[in-house]
C-alpha cells in the first residue's frame with residue numbers, strides 16, 4: 043500500500059482517534075517503551091488475570107505510526123491469553139521482517155495493514171514499538 | 186532555469202526535490218571525473234613514491250591540500266590535515282590537544298546548538314579529565330548574546346568549541362567575537378565549520394580560529410574526506426592522534442620520531458582519491474563563487490520562509506531574517522510528527538530530514554522532540570520551493586486533519 047493510503051485508511055484513524063489511549067485504573071503491569079532516536083514514547087499498561095490480558099491501554103507521544111500501531115495491537119490482544127499475545131507479536135515482527143506467511147499475517151487483522159512498513163526501514167522501529175514493549179512485559183512474567 | 190543543475194547527473198530525468206543539503210550535498214559529474222582520472226592515470230600510494238605514478242599521486246594529493254588551504258585562507262599547506270570528515274577532525278583535536286591540555290577543574294565551553302559531533306568528544310575529555318563542560322545558551326531565535334559569551338568565559342576555560350553555523354537554526358554564530366574574547370582568557374577555540382564552509386567564504390586567519398573543521402561531502406565533494414585546520418604552533422605541540430605508517434620519521438624497536446606536519450596526523454595510507462575529489466569540488470564552488478551561491482540561497486530561503494509562514498499550522502524556527510538561515514529552514518506542522526511529514530513528502534518525491542538532527546540537547550532546549558528541516562543549496566530552484574510549499578499545505582490533510 044502506498045504510504046499516503048496507509049495513513050488515510052488505517053493510521054490516521056488510530057492516531058487521531060485512538061480507542062485505547064488513556065490510563066488504566068488498575069493495571070497489573072506497566073512498561074515504558076521508547077525509540078530514543080525518534081523520540082517515540084509509549085507507556086503500555088496491561089491487566090493480566092490468570093494469564094489472560096483482560097484489559098490494556100497506552101499513553102504516550104510520537105509519530106502516527108508508533109501510536110496507531112500500539113492502538114491496533116491493543117485491539118487485538120485484549121481477551122487473549124499471554125501465549126497467544128506473544129505469538130501475535132512474533133507474527134507481527136515476522137511480517138515486518140518479511141518472513142511471516144499470508145495465513146499468519148491474516149491473524150493480525152487490522153494490524154496487517156502495516157505490512158508495507160517493511161519497505162520503509164526508517165519507520166520499522168515506530169511500527170514495532172508497542173509490540174516490542176508488550177513482548178518484553180510478557181516475557182518478564184515467564185521468567 | 187538554474188544553470189548549475191545540469192552539472193549534477195542525479196537530477197537528470199526525474200523530478201525529485203532534494204532539500205537535505207545540510208546532511209550531504211549532491212556532487213557534480215566533474216568531481217567523479219577527477220577521481221576517475223586519478224584512478225586511471227596515476228593511482229599509487231602517495232608519499233612512498235620512488236616511481237612516476239607514486240610521485241604523480243603525491244603531487245595530486247598535495248595539490249588538493251594546497252587548494253583546501255587557499256579555500257579557507259590558511260597561511261601554509263601543512264596546516265591542513267586530511268581526515269574522514271568534520272567529526273574525525275573534532276575528535277582529533279579532543280584526543281590530542283584536549284587530552285594533553287585540559288585538566289581537572291578546567292572548563293570546556295560549547296554552545297547548546299552544537300551537533301553531537303562537537304559535543305560527545307568534549308564530554309569524553311571532560312569525563313576523563315574531570316573537567317567541566319559548560320554550555321553557551323542562546324535566545325529562542327538562536328542568537329548568542331555578548332553578555333552570554335562574557336559570562337561563560339572564565340579563567341578556567343581552556344577550550345571553546347563552537348559551530349560556525351547551526352545545522353538546525355541555520356544561524357551564523359559570532360565566532361570572531363567569541364574567538365577574540367576566548368583568546369583574552371587564554372582559551373583555544375575550535376570552530377566547527379561543517380555548515381559554514383559550503384555556504385560562505387572562510388578566512389581562518391581573519392577569524393583567528395585555532396582549529397577549524399569541515400567535511401567535503403557537504404560542499405559537493407565525496408564522502409570520506411574532511412579537513413582539520415590548525416594553527417601551526419598548536420599542531421606542532423600536539424601528540425599524534427593515530428600512529429603507524431606514513432606518520433613517522435624514524436622507528437626503532439622501542440620508539441619513533443614523528444614526521445613533520447601535516448603527515449604526523451595522517452597515519453596509514455591516505456584517501457588520495459577523496460582528496461582529489463574534494464579539490465575538484467572546491468574548484469567548482471570557487472568557479473561559481475560565494476557571491477552567487479549566497480545570493481541564490483538567500484532568494485530561495487526568503488521565498489521558502491515566506492511561503493511557510495503563510496501556511497496555517499506551520500512554525501518556522503530560527504531567525505526572522507531569511508538571509509540569516511544559511512539555506513536551513515527548520516519547521517514543524519502542528520499535530521504532525523516530523524517523521525510522518527517526511528514519509529508523506531517522500532511519496533511526493535520531496536526529500537527532507539526529520540528528527541533530532543544530531544542535536545538532541547538543542548531539541549530539548551527548544552522544547553520539541555524533533556523537527557522537520559528543509560535545507561537548500563545553490564542548485565535548488567524557485568519551482569522546487571513552490572512545489573514544496575504547495576505540498577506542505579496538504580500534509581495535514583494527508584495525516585487525517587480536516588483543514
Ligand SMILES: Cc1ncc(COP(=O)(O)O)c(C=O)c1O
Pocket residue numbers: 207208270271272273300302303348350351352377379380400543
Ligand atoms: C554543524 C555540524 N557539525 C558536524 C557535522 C558532522 O559532519 P560529518 O558527519 O561529515 O562528520 C555536521 C553534519 O551534519 C554538522 O551539521
